[in-house]
Amino acid sequence: MRRIVKAVLLASLSGGLGCTGVKSYLDRELPPPPADPLGHRVPGQKPHVARRTDPVGAVVQASAEVPADPQHTQPLSRVDEFVGFAVAQNPRIGRATIAIDAAQGRFVQAGLYPNPELAASYDEIGDRTGPGILSVPRLTQTIVTGKKLKLSQAVAAREVDQAALGLLGERYAVAAAVRADFYQALALQQRIGVLAELARLADESVENGRVLLKAQKIAKLDLIQIEIERERIQTDLHSVEKELPAAYRRLAATAGNSALPIAAVAGSLDGLPDYDLEATRVAVLATHPDVRTAKVGIDRAQAAVRRAEAEPIPNVTVLGGFVRQFENKSYDGTAALSMPLPVWNRNQGNIREAKAELARAALNVTQVENELADRVATAFQTYAAARERAERYRTELIPRAEETFKLSLDAFKGGQFEYLRVIEAQRTMAELRLERNRALSEAWKAAAELSGLLLEEAWPPAPPAPPMKPPEPPKP
Numbered sequence: 001m002r003r004i005v006k007a008v009l010l011a012s013l014s015g016g017l018g019c020t021g022v023k024s025y026l027d028r029e030l031p032p033p034p035a036d037p038l039g040h041r042v043p044g045q046k047p048h049v050a051r052r053t054d055p056v057g058a059v060v061q062a063s064a065e066v067p068a069d070p071q072h073t074q075p076l077s078r079v080d081e082f083v084g085f086a087v088a089q090n091p092r093i094g095r096a097t098i099a100i101d102a103a104q105g106r107f108v109q110a111g112l113y114p115n116p117e118l119a120a121s122y123d124e125i126g127d128r129t130g131p132g133i134l135s136v137p138r139l140t141q142t143i144v145t146g147k148k149l150k151l152s153q154a155v156a157a158r159e160v161d162q163a164a165l166g167l168l169g170e171r172y173a174v175a176a177a178v179r180a181d182f183y184q185a186l187a188l189q190q191r192i193g194v195l196a197e198l199a200r201l202a203d204e205s206v207e208n209g210r211v212l213l214k215a216q217k218i219a220k221l222d223l224i225q226i227e228i229e230r231e232r233i234q235t236d237l238h239s240v241e242k243e244l245p246a247a248y249r250r251l252a253a254t255a256g257n258s259a260l261p262i263a264a265v266a267g268s269l270d271g272l273p274d275y276d277l278e279a280t281r282v283a284v285l286a287t288h289p290d291v292r293t294a295k296v297g298i299d300r301a302q303a304a305v306r307r308a309e310a311e312p313i314p315n316v317t318v319l320g321g322f323v324r325q326f327e328n329k330s331y332d333g334t335a336a337l338s339m340p341l342p343v344w345n346r347n348q349g350n351i352r353e354a355k356a357e358l359a360r361a362a363l364n365v366t367q368v369e370n371e372l373a374d375r376v377a378t379a380f381q382t383y384a385a386a387r388e389r390a391e392r393y394r395t396e397l398i399p400r401a402e403e404t405f406k407l408s409l410d411a412f413k414g415g416q417f418e419y420l421r422v423i424e425a426q427r428t429m430a431e432l433r434l435e436r437n438r439a440l441s442e443a444w445k446a447a448a449e450l451s452g453l454l455l456e457e458a459w460p461p462a463p464p465a466p467p468m469k470p471p472e473p474p475k476p
Helices: 002-016 025-029 055-064 079-089 091-110 148-214 220-255 277-287 289-310 348-413 419-453
Strands: 117-123 133-143 316-325 330-338
Touching: 079 091, 079 148, 079 220, 091 148, 148 220, 148 289, 148 419, 220 419, 277 289, 277 348, 277 419, 289 348, 348 419
Parallel strands: none
Antiparallel strands: 117 133, 133 316, 316 330
């Protein structure tokens, strides 16, 4: 699969994008190296190396960087490993790759010349004056006029462009889905850790409660409430433990192999990437494959209009052959030329339809931009709100809850508070930790969607390096 993805991508970029003389949107934005219509490299031409800043080239380079063994002898654990596996194995990318090959086949077929016709005829059979006239061979060839083949290829070439962009979109959509499922699994793992720590504290509280009950410092009802709290935490822990295997299976299926063994995922929920709403919207509308596909659709529709307008130009059919006249015992030749007259059918209906498709393609660009802007806004809304909640929990609420728990425990030991006040403080601290975990899970899921819209290859980005301290001046 990896080799197929790489080969078809390279072929589509070198031969499919801009494979005719009609300049497309991608031709202007990403001019390809010279190539013949079939995508073969011109003799003496150096192999094209895609620029790393080019998103289409990024797909080629990323596909080439996938390890040769897609099964991976070592279990996957990091998010970049799962993304790399998905690039090589996910059938969505394979289907998009095959779509490029199909579009290239249509491009080749659109430029093929009509085949000549070979015929043989025997005229005047049974004529009393002679055995008849034999015409063998007789060749008929249609000459295509009006550059119809080139115009047909121009339409098909834009379809190749759109198929290549479709592969680009699928690649980053798969990456975003894998990232989202990865951080959902990671959040569940860490939630189990939080609940396990709370379960340990709850066990200690029950043991302390039993000691206090024997010393008659708390009532039996208080101990029952402490035990109920422990059972609640243990129930939550068991519930999350049941969710985790399903999260692993979902991650494996998104990566492209539902049977992929996953023991655990490794990462951190800290260090969320920093996104700005307006900058993200502008970047997505400038680079996203859906927008570029819609703009290529305008080029395709324009080429289709020119092709429809060229259709009334009549093709010329020429005929030539060898004739043997048995009556005159002579060898003759025959030649003919014919062409249709565009009197009633001048392709009016198809021209009107092609122009309507052009108008629809122009409107489609705005529609796609609006839909992408809506996706960006929705994902950013979830991301910003969840990130803010997680940060408030970390910096304000959780530290206060931990301080309250410590002070309540010290006050109880000093005989100032009831033990249930300590349990209440402990419960508040536990709930805040879990809420921060849920907020981080939501934030990472939304950030993963933004990363796919932005076509981010390395994600999450590495944190910025701390500024270097200036060297101290030498002491005198």
